[in-house]
Amino acid sequence: MSFKIALLATCTALATPTLAEExxxxxxxxxxxxxxxxxxxPPADAPRDLWISGKFTGPARxxxxMSVMGxxxxxxxxxxxxxxLPxxxxxxxxxxxxxxxRAxxxxxxxxxDNGFGSKVNSxxxxxxxxxxxxxxxxxxxxxKxxxxxxxxxxxxxxxxxxEGTDSRYLTGADFDPESIQFVDGTFWIGEEFGPYLLHVARDGAILDVIPTRLDGAVLAGPDTPGVKVPAEAGKDYQVQRSGGYEGMALQPGTNLLWAMLEKPLLVAGGGTEGDFLRVMTFDPAKKDWTGDSFKFRLSEGATAIGDFNFIDATHxxxxxxxxGEGDAAKACAAGATDTSACYPIPAKVKNIVLLDTASIDAEGYIRRIGxxxxxxxxxxxxKALAGMKPASGPFTFPFFTIEDVARVDETHILVANDNNLPFSGGREVGTAANNEFILLSVPELLSAK
Structure with a gap:
């Protein structure tokens, strides 16, 4: 019996996914x-070219x-x-x-991640x-x-x-790493261009590069090596640009990797297959996909995910x-043409969702608990640091990309942002976002069933 069938056999009937959750x-x-x-x-043996980074983020070399403002x-x-930059x-x-x-x-x-946001500029x-x-x-x-x-x-x-160097250091033109797990002394990294799983030694040496398989077929994106322009979305590639593995969770007990795509898959004609994300399971011991896949339904207004980590064997x-980016209290007025002191697209949906992977419905959707x-x-x-808290009201984490979450203990989680240096703000208009780490007390979330 496959892992997926075993899970389905124990599922209970679920409420309609669109109903409000706690x-x-x-x-x-x-x-x-x-x-x-x-x-x-850079390391001493890195090419001199890598001692200045960001040389290709504009229209020309x-x-x-430090000559072009972010x-x-x-x-x-x-x-x-x-x-x-540079x-x-x-x-x-x-x-x-x-x-x-942890270490x-x-x-x-x-x-x-890959550096400056794309294969071309990194x-x-x-x-x-x-x-x-x-x-x-x-x-x-x-x-450290x-x-x-x-x-x-x-x-x-x-x-x-x-390719032509002795050190063969990898760059953002090669891969876009977005998720990481430490398993038996080596690392597994989920990346977006392939999307591939990278098996990496403790010293950073590549051990394997493994393509993604869903229902027996290899998935590709517009930046996958071998996909040639012109290419038809949904036919020649199915994964959206910047839509590969943003989250990849390590399941305690089974040691399976649950790799979640950042965005919905494309179908013929260029549309998406729905408001859900695919999750595929991979066995690091066998270095192979299990063949099982599931679905994570996005809530209204959400467009992508940022990270994915287990807190116990099933949750x-x-x-x-x-x-969106920036606090809603600093949002631009409707129809404003001067956006120099406000956020035209303020953050509205920035959630951390608790899932029950032991409860999956007949269509493959993982149950959202709250x-x-x-x-x-x-x-x-x-607790909020000076200069990084709202003038009034609750503390917010209003960044464009929030890409890190992990359980610390029975009542706390750790959350951090990707600040996309030097292209994102979020705290103050006209100021680059820092790399913020917040410790959250969430006992009700972590104990919910």
Missing amino acids: VFPATLAGHAFLPALSLVA NEAP NVGKTYGGHETGIA FIGQPVQGMSGFAMT EDGSWFALT PDAMLFFHRMAPDFATGTVTR ETIFLHDPDHKVPFRIAN ALVIERDN HIDLLNIADPEG
């Missing part, structure tokens, strides 16, 4: 941050460090962020995934992950280690940006979000 309270228990402009030096883009108000060194920038299993010293394995952005240690007593975050991805054994099945947390609202966090003890 919203649980969240209280801020700690707040820490890594400054937005945090840089790391630019090698003059901007959130016209859609989000055209605000400058106060931090300029960088001398590599930007640590936003966190794009927490591993459920021996208690620090968190945290992943940085050939000089190195790929790496870190050990991060937030200190909520001081409000600081210490980067950075591990750079490289391909010394030529495991990557296509030409990489640094898991998922971040779901809209594409959620907390990251735009409505109580702060009765004044």
Whole structure:
């Protein structure tokens, strides 16, 4: 009997997925941050080209460090962020995934994504992950280690940006890593371009690159090597751009990886198959897909997910979000043409959802138990750091991309944002977002059944 059939056999009838679900309270228990402009030096054997990053984020090559101001883009108000490209060194920038299993010293394995947002503009952005240690007593975050991805054994099945070098360090032109788990001394990373699963040694060396299979067929996206333009959405590729693995959870007991796509799959004609995301299970021991797949239904207004981690053998947390950025209290007035001091698309849906993976209906939907609202966090003890809290009302986490969640203990979770340096704000108009880590007390959410 397959794992999927075994689960279905134990399912109970579920309410209609569109019905309102319970919203649980969240209280801020700690707040820490890594400054937005945090840089790391490349390894000594890295090509000199990688010592200046962000040279290709504009319309033409630019090698003059700190010469072009970052901007959130016209859609989000055209605000400058106060931090300029290119960088001398590599930007640590936003966190794009927490591993459920911590390092021996208690620090968190945290992943940085492809660099500057696309395959085209990130050939000089190195790929790496870190050990991060937030200190909520001081409000600081210490980067204890950075591990750079490289391909010394030529495991990557296509030409990489640094193909002609001895070190063969990987960049954002090769992969877009978005989720990470630590299993039996090695790492598994879910990425978006393939989408692929990357099996990685403790030192960052690539061990395997595994394509995605759903119902026996390989999934591809517009940035998958081998997909040629012109290509028809839904026919030549099914995964949306920036729609690969944003979340990948490690299930205790089974040690299966539950890999969740960020956005709905495409169908013939270019539309999507629905307001749900595919979840496929993978067996790291066998290095193969199990053949089982499930569905996560997005709530109204949500467009994507940010992270996915189990809290016990069957319950898991998922971040779901809209594409908004900035506190609604600073939203632009309807029809405003001057957006220099306001947010034209403020954050509205930033939830952390509790799932019951042992309860799946006949159509494959995983049961949503309830959620907390990251735009409505109580702060009765004044834990929010100065300069990073609203003038009034509850504490909010109003960032465009919130991509990290993990259980800390029976009553607390850790949440962090991806600040897309230097292209996102969210706290203050005209200021780049920091890498914020928040500790939330959510006992009702974690104990809900």
